[in-house]
Amino acid sequence: MKPAPFEYFAPTSVDEALANLAEYGYEAKVLAGGQSLIPMMNFRLAQPSVIVDINKITELAYIRENEEGGLRIGAMARHNQVEHNPLVAARAALITDAMPQIATVQVRSRGTFGGSIAHADPSAELAAVSVALDGSFLLRTQRGERWIPANEFFVGLFTSVLEPDELLLGANFPALPERTGCALVEVARRTHDFALVGVAAVVTLDRDDRCQRARLVFFSVGDGPVIAKQAADLLKGQELTLKSMRAAAETAAKLDIDPGSDIHASADYRRHLAGVLAYRALEKAFKRARGPG
Amino acid sequence: MPEDLDDWITSNNTPTSIHYPPFNSEMSMSHTIEIALTVNKIHYERRVEPRMLLSDFLRHELGLTGTHVGCEHGVCGACTILFDGQPVRSCLMFAVQADGHEILSIEGLGTPDNLHPLQQSFIEAHGVQCGFCTSGIILTLIPFLEGNPHPDEQEIRHAISGNICRCTGYQHIVDAVMLAAEKISVTQNGRILSEAKDLPPNYGS
Numbered sequence: 001m002k003p004a005p006f007e008y009f010a011p012t013s014v015d016e017a018l019a020n021l022a023e024y025g026y027e028a029k030v031l032a033g034g035q036s037l038i039p040m041m042n043f044r045l046a047q048p049s050v051i052v053d054i055n056k057i058t059e060l061a062y063i064r065e066n067e068e069g070g071l072r073i074g075a076m077a078r079h080n081q082v083e084h085n086p087l088v089a090a091r092a093a094l095i096t097d098a099m100p101q102i103a104t105v106q107v108r109s110r111g112t113f114g115g116s117i118a119h120a121d122p123s124a125e126l127a128a129v130s131v132a133l134d135g136s137f138l139l140r141t142q143r144g145e146r147w148i149p150a151n152e153f154f155v156g157l158f159t160s161v162l163e164p165d166e167l168l169l170g171a172n173f174p175a176l177p178e179r180t181g182c183a184l185v186e187v188a189r190r191t192h193d194f195a196l197v198g199v200a201a202v203v204t205l206d207r208d209d210r211c212q213r214a215r216l217v218f219f220s221v222g223d224g225p226v227i228a229k230q231a232a233d234l235l236k237g238q239e240l241t242l243k244s245m246r247a248a249a250e251t252a253a254k255l256d257i258d259p260g261s262d263i264h265a266s267a268d269y270r271r272h273l274a275g276v277l278a279y280r281a282l283e284k285a286f287k288r289a290r291g292p293g
Numbered sequence: 294m295p296e297d298l299d300d301w302i303t304s305n306n307t308p309t310s311i312h313y314p315p316f317n318s319e320m321s322m323s324h325t326i327e328i329a330l331t332v333n334k335i336h337y338e339r340r341v342e343p344r345m346l347l348s349d350f351l352r353h354e355l356g357l358t359g360t361h362v363g364c365e366h367g368v369c370g371a372c373t374i375l376f377d378g379q380p381v382r383s384c385l386m387f388a389v390q391a392d393g394h395e396i397l398s399i400e401g402l403g404t405p406d407n408l409h410p411l412q413q414s415f416i417e418a419h420g421v422q423c424g425f426c427t428s429g430i431i432l433t434l435i436p437f438l439e440g441n442p443h444p445d446e447q448e449i450r451h452a453i454s455g456n457i458c459r460c461t462g463y464q465h466i467v468d469a470v471m472l473a474a475e476k477i478s479v480t481q482n483g484r485i486l487s488e489a490k491d492l493p494p495n496y497g498s
Contacts, residue, residue: 001365008326008343008389038385039366042346051343055390080379104455106370106433109379110386191454 003041010053024050025164032115035107069175075114094182098125104192114168120160123194128219132200138169154224180204181288183281195220196265197273201281205289211235221259228256240286249278301409304334328392333401341388348372350388359399370456373429380433399428410476420469422460430456
């Protein structure tokens with residue numbers, strides 16, 4: 001099918017885009033990479049009467065260091081740009097880990113970091129990654145701007161705290177503590193497909209190789225990214241052994257998540273996958289945290 | 294567009310525009326927007342409705358029907374083109390977004406008399422059956438081979454994981470890419486130097 005007619009704006013600055021959104025907010029959709037929005041428009045699942053295309057706002061396509069040695073990624077940084085960026089690999093390897101698992105190469109040429117976040121798809125890798133890395137997002141309207149932590153940004157299925165006249169400008173990721181390792185693993189029916197279950201793990205070790213802090217964030221198992229709190233509590237202060245990591249993974253799968261069933265996978269199967277993947281992610285993150293030594 | 298591809302981009306085989314009834318403001322519900330873009334090295338200026346997909350623009354407005362439209366929601370990869378040198382799904386972009394940009398569609402790659410080595414390899418290794426997926430797959434592989442001139446089988450399969458072929462079972466497509474990689478000798482800066490020697494007659498059988 002073809003998209004329904006709409007009025008088209010292509011602002012070249014953030015201010016201009018915010019003016020468009022202030023005027024048309026409730027009927028407008030922001031077009032970033034368009035790799036989720038345009039399919040929905042082709043199916044007429046979405047029929048916005050106004051499109052605000054922010055692809056000409058080149059000032060939002062940055063990837064740079066922040067003042068604290070962390071990372072800032074602009075909303076219009078495209079996936080393939082982020083995927084191959086050495087600063088991202090050095091500062092937030094979890095994002096680099098996630099990138100090849102996000103859709104296909106053609107989608108990564110167009111898809112943007114901000115678009116992926118704003119879309120709030122529960123199967124989105126970058127949503128879970130942002131929560132796992134304690135990221136936060138900069139949102140702005142003509143009325144002002146605010147920083148929202150990633151774990152407060154996603155409020156439900158394809159729903160975020162973004163107001164209709166608000167634009168997501170970028171993401172901030174604090175520097176990771178020393179001896180921190182990350183990993184993202186997922187199972188999908190095809191390489192590039194939506195994950196049936198996926199999990200991001202971030203593990204920080206103390207000097208004695210005990211777990212100072214662990215974080216497991218699942219995707220595709222709920223309405224948004226799901227933090228496995230009980231599993232993390234279980235690991236705190238523990239030595240990371242096969243046994244302790246298995247126990248944490250099982251706790252995560254049994255107690256921390258409540259996956260649903262659909263035509264692709266039953267809830268039971270998703271729970272099983274979650275346990276297996278959580279263990280793999282923890283093990284990988286632990287090895288990376290410990291380093292080659 | 295990457296410089297090394299330049300030798301293979303041709304602009305002399307563009308078919309004349311098929312003129313479907315032109316869009317005008319009386320017919321369409323929304324207004325039209327003037328765009329200027331380069332497709333296969335030819336500069337075009339057209340007025341388009343904002344909702345017109347780039348795939349439909351190439352096919353209906355420019356008559357470049359080598360870009361095939363399969364699923365129209367970004368799953369099949371048949372409509373893949375190179376947009377400023379990057380593979381993109383032309384059904385997931387609006388034509389207005391191509392304003393000021395450079396596009397390569399399959400018509401611009403090689404000529405019937407002088408095919409790009411990758412195109413020639415698809416013929417020789419039987420990588421083409423019905424041909425519906427072929428243009429998208431070839432355009433996906435052009436930047437892939439530039440970045441990775443000697444891929445192994447797994448890398449090739451991964452590279453075309455966003456393109457669906459319902460005829461070949463992919464085996465002959467993988468063979469074709471392996472064959473192309475042998476044919477194309479690439480220098481360090483990625484420039485295609487020459488087509489290599491003849492290959493064994495029963496290659497891929």
